Amino acid sequence: MQDLSTAKKRCARVAAILKNLAHPQRLFLLCCLAKGEASVSELLRQSGASQSLISQHLTRMRREGLVQARREGNFVLYRIADPKLSALIQTMEKTFDE
Amino acid sequence: MQDLSTAKKRCARVAAILKNLAHPQRLFLLCCLAKGEASVSELLRQSGASQSLISQHLTRMRREGLVQARREGNFVLYRIADPKLSALIQTMEKTFDE
DNA sequence: AAAACGTATTACGATATTTTAATATTCTAA
DNA sequence: TTAGAATATTAAAATATCGTAATACGTTTT
Numbered sequence: 001m002q003d004l005s006t007a008k009k010r011c012a013r014v015a016a017i018l019k020n021l022a023h024p025q026r027l028f029l030l031c032c033l034a035k036g037e038a039s040v041s042e043l044l045r046q047s048g049a050s051q052s053l054i055s056q057h058l059t060r061m062r063r064e065g066l067v068q069a070r071r072e073g074n075f076v077l078y079r080i081a082d083p084k085l086s087a088l089i090q091t092m093e094k095t096f097d098e
Numbered sequence: 099m100q101d102l103s104t105a106k107k108r109c110a111r112v113a114a115i116l117k118n119l120a121h122p123q124r125l126f127l128l129c130c131l132a133k134g135e136a137s138v139s140e141l142l143r144q145s146g147a148s149q150s151l152i153s154q155h156l157t158r159m160r161r162e163g164l165v166q167a168r169r170e171g172n173f174v175l176y177r178i179a180d181p182k183l184s185a186l187i188q189t190m191e192k193t194f195d196e
Numbered sequence: 197a198a199a200a201c202g203t204a205t206t207a208c209g210a211t212a213t214t215t216t217a218a219t220a221t222t223c224t225a226a
Numbered sequence: 227t228t229a230g231a232a233t234a235t236t237a238a239a240a241t242a243t244c245g246t247a248a249t250a251c252g253t254t255t256t
Contacts, residue, residue, distance in 0.1 A: 138233060138234095139233090150234085153233060172231060172232050172233085173232065173233085174232075174233060174234095
């Protein structure tokens with residue numbers, strides 16, 4: 001175990017990440033991406049939310065470093081930046097499965 | 099794997115939980131409690147935040163079912179309600195350790 | 197080069213969250 | 227039974243987040 005200020009710093013870092021996950025639509029997007037790269041169109045179809053909103057969510061998560069994007073022709077493909085995050089999301093899905 | 103609407107419902111449920119964790123001070127409180135029951139005074143000492151604020155955070159998390167409380171004389175002892183949540187928090191601490 | 201497609205950005209009102217300060221409550225001990 | 231310690235509640239201002247609508251941007255196709 002570590003000292004308090006270290007623990008607090010970690011909490012600040014982790015909380016900043018969790019702010020992104022703490023929204024139903026963003027979490028859903030991340031769950032989709034935890035299964036692999038996906039285009040905005042695909043995410044749009046699955047989520048059912050508006051184009052603008054999805055794009056804003058993705059932009060935000062890219063800005064915060066949770067996801068990365070690459071363009072392929074007309075499409076933009078998103079993926080989760082850090083395998084640790086993928087793992088965490090899948091853990092959460094299993095944990096709150098029932 | 100399950101159908102989309104099931105996945106979305108789960109995301110809604112989980113996001114509601116994560117909203118509580120997505121705050122540095124609340125996450126810190128939960129990390130403390132993940133190690134075992136603690137009084138408000140103890141949490142207050144460790145966190146260093148104001149009495150009112152800590153109490154509000156705890157009240158909120160109790161309302162949302164993340165923690166439970168019992169009174170012991172003058173003190174109120176808090177604990178995490180669901181072992182699953184304790185486990186998740188410890189997983190997160192390890193995951194974002196470095 | 198214009199049209200069409202996929203994605204991103206901007207602006208704004210509505211709503212929610214966070215924090216501080218002041219006060220109230222509950223219990224114990226004198 | 228009053229004082230004091232521990233905790234909770236309330237109110238209100240400051241700030242942040244959310245969703246919609248309108249528009250812009252980049253790429254491909256015609």
